Amino acid sequence: MAERIAGGTWVEIHRVVLHPGERAPQIPDDTKAVPLEMRVKGFLVEPTTLGEEATIITPAGRRVCGTVIEKNPAYTHGFGAPVPELSGIGQEVRAILRKRGPKAPLLTKERSGEV
Amino acid sequence: MIEGSYATIIAERPEIMRASVGIDYEKYMTGVSAFDYERLLADTGYDIDTTRAVQSATAVGNTPLVELHNITALVRSIAQPGKGARIFVKDEAANPSGSFKDRRASLSVHAATKRGYAGVVAATSGNYGAAVASQAAKAGLRCIVVQEAFDSYGIAQPEIEEKTRACEAYGAEVIRLSVGPELFYVFLSVLKETGYFNASLYTPYSIVGIETLGHEIALQAQQQTGRLPDVVIATHAGGGNVTGTARGLRKAGATDTTVIAASVDLSGLHMASDHDFNRKSFTTGHTGFSMPFTTWPDRADVPRNAARPLRYMDRFVTVTQGEVFYITQVLAELEGLERGSAGNTSLAAAFAIAQELDDNRVVVVQETEYTGAGKHPIAQLNLAKLLGIEVWRGDPRDNKPGQRIVIPEHPSQIAVVDIDLDRVRRLYLRHAIESLPGGAALKDIDIEFLAAETRTSRGYVQESIDELRGKTG
Numbered sequence: 001m002a003e004r005i006a007g008g009t010w011v012e013i014h015r016v017v018l019h020p021g022e023r024a025p026q027i028p029d030d031t032k033a034v035p036l037e038m039r040v041k042g043f044l045v046e047p048t049t050l051g052e053e054a055t056i057i058t059p060a061g062r063r064v065c066g067t068v069i070e071k072n073p074a075y076t077h078g079f080g081a082p083v084p085e086l087s088g089i090g091q092e093v094r095a096i097l098r099k100r101g102p103k104a105p106l107l108t109k110e111r112s113g114e115v
Numbered sequence: 116m117i118e119g120s121y122a123t124i125i126a127e128r129p130e131i132m133r134a135s136v137g138i139d140y141e142k143y144m145t146g147v148s149a150f151d152y153e154r155l156l157a158d159t160g161y162d163i164d165t166t167r168a169v170q171s172a173t174a175v176g177n178t179p180l181v182e183l184h185n186i187t188a189l190v191r192s193i194a195q196p197g198k199g200a201r202i203f204v205k206d207e208a209a210n211p212s213g214s215f216k217d218r219r220a221s222l223s224v225h226a227a228t229k230r231g232y233a234g235v236v237a238a239t240s241g242n243y244g245a246a247v248a249s250q251a252a253k254a255g256l257r258c259i260v261v262q263e264a265f266d267s268y269g270i271a272q273p274e275i276e277e278k279t280r281a282c283e284a285y286g287a288e289v290i291r292l293s294v295g296p297e298l299f300y301v302f303l304s305v306l307k308e309t310g311y312f313n314a315s316l317y318t319p320y321s322i323v324g325i326e327t328l329g330h331e332i333a334l335q336a337q338q339q340t341g342r343l344p345d346v347v348i349a350t351h352a353g354g355g356n357v358t359g360t361a362r363g364l365r366k367a368g369a370t371d372t373t374v375i376a377a378s379v380d381l382s383g384l385h386m387a388s389d390h391d392f393n394r395k396s397f398t399t400g401h402t403g404f405s406m407p408f409t410t411w412p413d414r415a416d417v418p419r420n421a422a423r424p425l426r427y428m429d430r431f432v433t434v435t436q437g438e439v440f441y442i443t444q445v446l447a448e449l450e451g452l453e454r455g456s457a458g459n460t461s462l463a464a465a466f467a468i469a470q471e472l473d474d475n476r477v478v479v480v481q482e483t484e485y486t487g488a489g490k491h492p493i494a495q496l497n498l499a500k501l502l503g504i505e506v507w508r509g510d511p512r513d514n515k516p517g518q519r520i521v522i523p524e525h526p527s528q529i530a531v532v533d534i535d536l537d538r539v540r541r542l543y544l545r546h547a548i549e550s551l552p553g554g555a556a557l558k559d560i561d562i563e564f565l566a567a568e569t570r571t572s573r574g575y576v577q578e579s580i581d582e583l584r585g586k587t588g
Binding site for chain 2: 094099
């Protein structure tokens with residue numbers, strides 16, 4: 001059974017704004033084949049459960065309704081693993097500056113041991 | 116709620132615009148195509164001093180101009196003897212919300228407050244959303260940001276996800292949409308429903324707000340180097356950055372400074388494609404915006420765009436995705452400045468252009484932006500790999516947007532590609548002709564306007580138009 005969500009909870013709702021047949025004529029076919037979807041976050045007006053239609057009050061004070069898709073939605077963006085194609089760049093350019101010798105500013109002796 | 120069908124709302128566009136921007140654009144029309152651009156900007160009532168006062172009230176502007184000694188040394192290690200201009204960067208990441216967009220947002224929110232609007236709405240997936248939200252928070256206005264944020268698989272572009280978070284951190288409502296230009300329909304619906312101010316990127320306020328950036332660059336360069344900048348390079352997308360910066364430079368007397376617009380080359384990717392949406396690795400500063408907006412600025416979300424970059428650019432160059440990621444890493448590791456990659460587009464261009472110039476010349480990269488989760492090259496490259504885009508070290512000329520990102524193996528591989536401005540001007544004129552109301556003939560004042568728009572002569576405009584009409588007629 002879906003979890004009950006209390007009124008006042010911060011949730012995200014979803015709704016379809018335009019169905020595939022309603023999309024603007026000038027857009028590419030791949031975009032035309034899918035709906036224009038909308039997601040908005042706000043505070044739930046009445047208690048509900050995930051997947052139900054509900055109304056929220058947004059931070060700007062608007063009342064918007066749609067299907068509740070997430071309770072207290074997380075921010076999931078981050079960095080991920082270091083990218084090897086970037087990892088060597090610093091050492092490479094410092095090596096170029098070292099070769100250039102005393103003309104190069106701010107080149108410390110401490111770094112001269114690097115590859 | 117969205118009330119009214121797509122067709123109904125789009126038909127109501129003129130009234131919604133008039134009410135939400137508070138500017139009667141009609142009164143500036145001087146011909147069928149021509150309008151009084153300078154008066155439109157002057158009527159905002161904000162000159163450099165007033166703008167500066169408004170901006171300093173919220174700690175916007177007065178950012179440092181930082182000399183990049185080590186990057187300049189790296190340029191000189193590969194340039195011909197005597198070549199390799201000094202490179203400086205205007206550290207706009209020092210603004211309250213982390214980018215130069217605070218300058219644009221500050222005047223928009225100030226104007227909205229003065230005119231009695233209860234809130235502001237902005238259609239933007241980039242730094243501008245956070246800037247408007249930040250300014251609105253300070254001013255006590257409600258704020259709604261409408262973003263194109265995720266594809267049909269529900270995958271959010273990580274940089275935009277970070278913007279969502281930032282806007283919400285400032286207390287704004289964020290409407291996140293899937294891919295498509297019908298965002299404009301939602302935007303109009305929200306303006307109609309709320310009666311809020313349209314804090315468009317393209318109003319006169321938004322452009323005048325950037326003039327202080329160009330102005331500060333001229334004064335700081337003079338103070339720090341004893342000369343006005345020889346070259347200023349601006350990352351170019353919608354055109355506001357180039358326009359406002361160049362206007363500010365001129366107002367500070369830097370009339371001989373060469374203004375160069377730089378964009379990431381995203382040719383081959385369609386801006387309204389659901390498939391291509393997450394394969395760009397850049398959300399702004401790219402040709403997907405800069406080409407259409409340079410060749411026809413009035414495609415914007417206001418009747419007449421106050422960003423008119425073709426009037427101001429001396430040169431328009433592109434760099435590749437891989438080159439920008441490379442220089443972003445170099446900036447962090449040689450200068451201790453970890454900044455966002457979109458802003459570093461002009462730094463990649465500066466690295467190549469400084470090699471063309473004598474070593475006593477001064478090149479200014481006119482912005483940085485903050486970086487972090489989602490915005491960082493690591494996040495973008497990890498998403499690219501996940502979507503099957505190849506990432507490797509090699510010759511950046513092999514870079515192919517949406518298919519391969521090639522990170523240079525050596526700084527000497529960084530180069531710019533010049534866009535033929537003559538071709539851009541002719542494209543602009545073609546759009547100008549195509550957009551004329553049915554049967555309307557260009558008057559003298561229109562020809563003059565189009566010459567100013569393209570920085571050419573009446574003869575050039577007339578000749579190009581005759582040629583275009585010959586081809587189509």
